[in-house]
Amino acid sequence: MRVAIYGRVSTGHQVEHQTIEQQIGRLTAQVAAHTAEGWTxxxxxxxxxxxxxxxxxxxxxxxxxxxxxxxxxVDRVLVTAPDRLARNYVHQMVLLDC
Incomplete structure (x- = not known):
């Protein structure tokens, strides 16, 4: 399964509390935890x-x-939380419908 990961920060507060590198690190670790299942x-x-x-x-x-x-x-997209894709629920649904 070909995986994509997505991280986003917009404010200084977010940068201090959850950096892009932290998000990418968590998501990369999640993929690594599933390599036996064919995740790449x-x-x-x-x-x-x-x-x-x-x-x-x-x-x-x-x-x-x-x-x-x-x-x-890609077959699957990982994010740390839905609000990383979009803050607005309607926008999240639009993206999921892609």
Missing amino acids: LDPAHVFRDDGYSGATLARPGLDRLRDAIKGRE
Whole structure:
């Protein structure tokens, strides 16, 4: 199973309490815990958005992630929490429908 991971922080407070590196580290460890089940992570499928609000869907890392999904390059996407994809529940549903 080809996995993609996505991390995002938008505010200084978030940077202090949950950095992108911490998010990526947790998600990478999750993939590693499932390698026996066939999970793989290509470094090209690590997506991140530093300093972008979750209130908008126009973000460079998220755009590249959506392109990878549309191109059927990945089978599963991991995030540390749904609000990393989008703060708004409706936006989360739009993204899940991709």
